[in-house]
Amino acid sequence: MKKRSFFLGTALMIVLSLILAACGGEKTGSGKPKFISIATGGTGGTYYPLGGTFAKLIQDETGIETNAITSGASAENMASLKKKKVEIAFTQSDIASYATKGELMFKDNKVENVQGIGTLYPETIQIVTTKDSGISSVADLKGKVVSVGEAGSGTLANAEQILEVYGMKTDDLKARNLSFDDSVQGIQDGTIDAAFITSGTPTGAVEGLGAQVEISIVPLDDDKISDLIKKYPYYAKDEIKKGTYGLEDPVTTVAVRAMLVVRDDLSEDTVYKITKAIYEHTDKITHAKGEYIKAENALNGMGIKLHPGAKKYFDEKGIKQK
Structure with a gap:
């Protein structure tokens, strides 16, 4: 009976480890996720084409399969992050502030699991x-x-x-x-x-x-x-x-200001590499807004808490939040 219980317990541990491995390792401090989605906006806006560029940069530099998806933009994107439907999103700096403070359209739906990567350009x-x-x-x-x-x-x-x-x-x-x-x-x-x-x-x-x-x-x-x-x-x-x-x-x-935000349960190492992938390769951004996307400007207008991984990157560059 003890032998049977031992094998049953071992089997349960193996199954549990497989389930955890399948989760992609997105929790802080764990390994990199296998897949990332970036919520953008409608196809007629600026978020969508930029999102496609960022997805390629992230995938090329980190090896994480990444795609950009269309959405209703800023407010919807914050809600999607809260529900863990996506990992990264574009939003406006004002909307990020409303969401994390529980104001205006987020009065009854405060978003508490989102932190900043960096601001991008004037909206x-x-x-x-x-x-x-x-x-x-x-x-x-x-x-x-x-x-x-x-x-x-x-x-x-x-x-x-x-x-x-x-x-x-x-x-x-x-x-x-x-x-x-x-x-x-x-x-x-x-x-x-x-x-x-x-x-x-x-x-x-x-x-x-x-x-x-x-x-x-x-x-x-x-x-x-x-x-x-x-x-x-x-x-x-x-x-x-x-x-x-x-x-x-x-x-x-x-x-x-347009900005990129991320769920706070992505690890410091993953977000550090994502931040670096974007801000170290801005020369590959072909959209007209690419001229505004620079590491030295990325903390301007950052109205929410910065993710530790992004902070690590900007600290290395000597860039401080104003």
Whole structure:
């Protein structure tokens, strides 16, 4: 009987070890995972093409099979990390702050298992319309059919905050909750008048629209920008350059920062190698936003706790969080 119990116990231990091995070793301090998913955004935005580049860099440099998947972007990505559906995600710095502090759309769904890898580039708030729309100011949006971003998205939060400093609400518009792709399609076919789009410029979906119609970007007034930054300090003044989308003049607006975040249960060694794979090979980033992605800027606007693996990399480079 004792012999039978011994063999039964040994068998159970073997089965348990196989199960643990199959989990990919993602817990802190364990071996590297076999597979990583990066949550990006829609195909018409900036996250998706950059995510594909990052996935290749990570796979080439670490040997971890990595893929980039489409998603509803910032807010959805934070929720996916919380549910452990993905390991890494793109998000806006403001959304990361809301999520980890349990504010706004995360008031009842605080995200406590996410830490930062690094910030990437300005996420420009673009109020896109056409030259024929007659919309030249935020005030002109009143009563118009306007896409303010998908429900629960970072774009929607940006739209609400910008409208707020202008003394308006989404109720003052005929608001629609559309993706970037559906927004520009709506502008093109005339079913909507304008759209808020928060994305690195140039944004693929907006470039596609510019090939069909003459685009106009609604500027923000300097005094309203000051009011916005005073109340929501994660914003910064930004400018869409002349020539972008065929614009004849630069357009003044605001931006948050795009960033990469990671689940805190990935090991220090794994995240160190991921961080190094991205920031040591920025010369391989062909997207226009690649010029902004630099290790020396990666802790600017980092509004959440840095993962120990990322911290190790930036400490080695002598880069400190401001």
